[in-house]
Amino acid sequence: MSKEILKTINIKKNFQNRNKSITLFKNxxxxxxxxxxxxxxxxxxxxxxxxxxxxxxxxxxTNGKILINNQDTSSFSNLKKDVIRSRSISIIFQDNNLLSDFTALENVMMPLIIRGEKEKVILKKAKKMLKNVKILNRSDHFPNQLSGGEQQRVAIARALVAETKLILADEPTGNLDYKTSEEIFSLFLKLKKLNKTIIFATHNRELANRADYKLFISDGNIKRVNAQN
Ligand SMILES: Nc1ncnc2c1ncn2[C@@H]1O[C@H](COP(=O)(O)OP(=O)(O)OP(=O)(O)O)[C@@H](O)[C@H]1O
Ligand SMILES: [Mg+2]
Known part of the structure; x- marks a missing residue:
């Protein structure tokens, strides 16, 4: 079995805005x-x-390929991409992206409902995950009744409840205090022990230095650097 979960080949990304084009990634x-x-x-x-x-x-x-578990995703339909995401990839968005008409608990249950798991199991897993991120006491709150950091923790719980192999986290600790950030990072370390792959974007130098390594993006290129540097 391959040890690679993700490979990108010659990814290029342009954004076209009015008559201006931005090249974000070159190769x-x-x-x-x-x-x-x-x-x-x-x-x-x-x-x-x-x-x-x-x-x-x-x-x-704009160009290039993304391979997930050695599968080239470039020719996949949107439906197939949805299936891959639901089974294999969890995303924690920078702006949380919680569903405003649903409570914290319901938001966390959602990935498992979509996957069609049994209701009893869903409820149990969702509550456990809310407990892991120390927000179980806000289960019945709607997103607009939660602080920024609480919303972030619900979003983390929603991503982790799915127990996928690949976790993408966009500034997951951006709104969190030192202690809570540490707790989230400990969760990541636990997931790593379960052989999960976690890629997290961060401006927090200290947390970045505790990863296995850093990927540094600048001027359209990406460079692998050892953590601690
Ligand atoms: N849909 C879009 N159309 C045009 N430009 C875009 C679009 N999305 C992002 N960009 C531009 O691409 C660049 C990269 O944005 P991105 O959000 O990926 O940055 P980032 O590294 O996550 O920044 P931050 O640390 O502030 O979160 C920005 O200059 C942004 O304006
Ligand atoms: Mg960003």
Whole structure:
């Protein structure tokens, strides 16, 4: 069995805005192994969120290929991409993306409902995950009744409840205090022990330095650097 979970081949990304074109990535090649805990770093606007969206099959590259578990996803239909995401990829968005008409608990249950798991199991798993991120006491709150950090923790719970092999997290600790950030990072370390792969974008230098390695994006290129540097 291959040790690679993700590979990108010559990814290029242009954004066309009115008559102006931005080249975000020129020729991006990445290989990520199962069980890697990777920090995605780089200045604001360098393309961290865009790259996570592309890897998460939510956006397409202008050119190039994304292989997930050795499967080339470039010819996949949107339906097939939805299936891959539901089974294999969890995404924690920078702006949370919680469903406003649903409570915290319902938001966390959602990925498992979509997957068609049994209701009893869903409820149990969702509550356990809310407990893991220390927000079980806000289960019945709607997103607009939660603080920014609480919403972020619900979004993390929603992503982790699905127990997928690949977890993409966009500034998952951006709104969290030191102690809560540490707790979330500990969760990531636990997931790594279960051979899950986690790629997290962050401006937090200290957390980035505790990853297995850093991927530094700048000027359309990506460079692998050892953590601690
Ligand atoms: N849909 C779009 N159309 C045009 N330009 C876009 C689009 N999405 C992103 N961009 C541009 O691409 C660049 C990268 O954005 P991105 O959100 O990936 O940066 P980032 O590294 O995540 O930054 P931050 O650290 O601030 O979150 C930005 O300059 C942004 O303006
Ligand atoms: Mg971003």
């Amino acid at each position: 991006l090649n990445l290989k990520i192994n199962k069980g890697d805990l990777v920090a995605l770093v780089g200045p604001s606007g360098s393309g961290k969120s865009s790259l996570l969206h592309i890897i998460g099959l939510l956006d397409e590259p």
